Amino acid sequence: MFKCTTISTTSVDENGNPKIKKKKAFFTLESAIQHAKQMNARDDRNEKVVAYKCKECHRYHVGRNGNKIKDKEKDKFKKSLEKPLRFKVLGYVDLSKIK
Numbered sequence: 001m002f003k004c005t006t007i008s009t010t011s012v013d014e015n016g017n018p019k020i021k022k023k024k025a026f027f028t029l030e031s032a033i034q035h036a037k038q039m040n041a042r043d044d045r046n047e048k049v050v051a052y053k054c055k056e057c058h059r060y061h062v063g064r065n066g067n068k069i070k071d072k073e074k075d076k077f078k079k080s081l082e083k084p085l086r087f088k089v090l091g092y093v094d095l096s097k098i099k
Helices: 029-041 071-081
Strands: 005-012 018-022 047-053 060-068
Touching: 029 047, 029 060, 029 071
Parallel strands: none
Antiparallel strands: 005 018, 047 060
């Protein structure tokens, strides 16, 4: 089994070289897409990330595609992550008694 790695842009070792870090792997495309939507909805994110299938480990990862996120897209991602309203059923109405 392959361990997928990437170069870290935020941390460096004692010699000033960028460190290597493990990529987060997802078993399903749906879970990778959900994670990408969560990342794209963040206010500090400027570049869009997308889910892709890895050729080495045959799992799914999330990576940048080089496009900038527009405010309209960011709002769309935030709305898609909101939980839908759920109603609690308190009782039933017998429609046969209504004239």
